[in-house]
Amino acid sequence: MADSNSSVPQDMSIDSSNPLYFHPSDHPGMILVSKFFDGTGFGAWKRAITIALSGKNKFGFINNTLTMLNNEQQLAVWQSCNDMAISWILNTLTRNISKSVLYAETTQIRWNELNSHYGQANDANFYQLEKNLCQITQGSSDIGIYFAKMKSNWDELNAINIIPSCTFRAAHSFAMRDEDKRLIQFLIVLILVMTQLKVAF
Template structure:
């Protein structure tokens, strides 16, 4: 006699598999090609967090010892691995397809492509330094320099400390971002730029952009 049983899964449990969690789907519109790891990684993290599956790649959802949940964990892990494989170029797929878990696959890609941090950080800072509005609209220029800053910030180690000492560092990074944006604007924005520089504290980068658009 075979006894059937079901596992009750809370709707917020990452082990829950929805009907739309299909293994053939890709998580990003632009696959990893080796040169776009920073932006690709960021897009993957956002997608996995929205699916409540990030724990399968960062190791926060380890393989359970409970046999009743082990099969479900394996299904989830296989789905996440499929998503990652569908989100990289074919020439990269062949080198990670035999990864036994999503965490191993993820760590392989990270160790392989994040080791190029030095050259990429150098290139990003060089692009930020030389970035200026030129013939671009303010909106286009803002989007370009903001994307450079955000990719650069992704290379910084996470701040595990929540003490007050971190606040000045974050404020200084914000200050640098605003300064680089203002420095690259065309001369006809110099008046409003001067007014912004006199403010204390300096407005957020989004607020600065809003003021420029209104000018």
């Protein structure tokens, strides 16, 4: 697929705003995100690849809004785009994980399999993330770096701990409860550090 638009019929013009359009620089070997997924940190990887695919106008291939086309000419172009999106996702997976989803026919099926295996909230994920939060210390880092470390874990917890459908008032209450919990976690470590500094001096 050296020329990503080579499969487009001569009489079929595709506008650059169309999800089926390829930029001349697009190719299957592109690495869209710097974060490779190795089985950990699924939430961060998912967010990064989602942004990247959206930036390429190919997000519809994973969220089921750009389904397989019936027109024969358009189907060939759709398949080319689907294969390109698959390649971009595979390029960000480690070898073992890539093998586990290699034979899925569409980008959406592959995406769903990854979400099913790694994106579901479970006790092991919660345990590891909560453990990470307990082990984070400010040390010699400034407060901004310390906060960034904690926020990374909070964001991943949010990604796997999706609030079920409910009223806006209930959802807001859940969100405020989580914010209060995080503030307390953040302040506990800061207070501990300040106490240690006072004792040292």
